[in-house]
Amino acid sequence: MHNLALSMAEKGFTVTGSDDEIYEPSRTRLEKAGILPEAKGWFPEKISPDLDAIILGMHARQDNPELIKAQELGVPVYSFPEFIYEQSQEKIRVVISGSHGKTSITSMVLHVLNAQDLDFDYLVGAQIEGFDLMVRLSTDAPMIIIEGDEYLTSPLDRRPKFFHYQHDILLMSGIAWDHFNVFPTFENYCEQFEKLVDMTPPAGTFIYCQEDSIVKQLGENCKISNVNLVPYKAHPYTIRDGKTYLITPENEIEIPIFGQHNLQNLQGALEICGSLGLSDAQFYASITSFKGAAKRQETMASSETSVLYRDFAHAPSKLKATVNAVKNQFPDRKLVAVQELHTYSSLNKDFISNYAHTFDAADEAIVYLNPKAVSLKKLELMDAQTLREGFQKEDLLVFTDINLLKTHLEAKEYAQTNLLLMSSGNYDDMDLSILKQKINQKI
Structure with a gap:
């Protein structure tokens, strides 16, 4: 706001x-x-x-x-998304949707359009390099790129935000149950995305990730007149010495981001840019300088043998994708992965089973939850065994005191070890200075 x-x-x-x-x-x-x-x-x-x-x-x-x-x-009273539409009715509206990857895909598209000196408006859910604001609404820009959130519109309108943007071009990255407090069943959650696809206008474009079985079905079952259907999957890539390279028809291109999910995101961004008239060559020339959005695999400290990452991952699909990405990028390093349970869904014992096996790739898995946050959401504080059963990980470490977690992490040695901190919260503003110093040390 x-x-x-x-x-x-x-x-x-x-x-x-x-x-x-x-x-x-x-x-x-x-x-x-x-x-x-x-x-x-x-x-x-x-x-x-x-x-x-x-x-x-x-x-x-x-x-x-x-x-x-x-x-x-x-x-006149507008909700946030209603006002965005009111200000962009004459523009080409690109909406990027899905349970995960929205911010990353939107950020990639914005980065490329900016690098290509195009005029555009936007709405994105994180601060990204090169942009002062997370919203731009101008008079003259011919297009607007919108991160389309499925959460509720306003206290007066209990529909998802993305229903209001009336897209011309829609991308859908994947569907995995989220917002348990709003969409009480997975079927009800999926129904919102199905309705969104049905809003695609005749001769509009639907770009969808065919590696997600639900989204693939929505794309293949789409019956809208003359719609342009564009399926996509992860861009071909290879990993060498902890670095990721795009495999293109001409050559290999090193990029700063990594992980199977991010290569899906990148291909989705490429398809959007193509639908807006950019060539693959223009996209590749610009994407090499993309460093990611804030809190998306963000490097907080690094040395030759270790990295401290901060990531927004909180829902099960995001957690699993991020843990797997870091482990696959550095298979020879130990991975210490920490998840702060912060959202209503993640703190609810009826939802926790959805986190089963999301931590499997971590060498040491840690969960932190703040009893105060649980109380504010009027939920029951889960004990360690409930969490271990939910995550299906018997050696899961559980902390409910931020000072004890901080002491535990600071006591470790990080030679050949990566530390991954994941949350949509802020770990009670935990001071990371000692951890940064330890990881920045040259071993």
């Missing part, structure tokens, strides 16, 4: 806002732009008939006093 506010201010709109909490980096960035609210809280007196629109955040309540005042006055 704060990125959208900054984008609209940059576009020339007068922007104001309210929130009950404003965290960094949002606070500093809003303050620098001169649009930080003077006080936290909700102020109905801010709402007047001369407002062009109100954009409602996902976490506002239906009884929010500013929302009620807007409804009383008849001020």
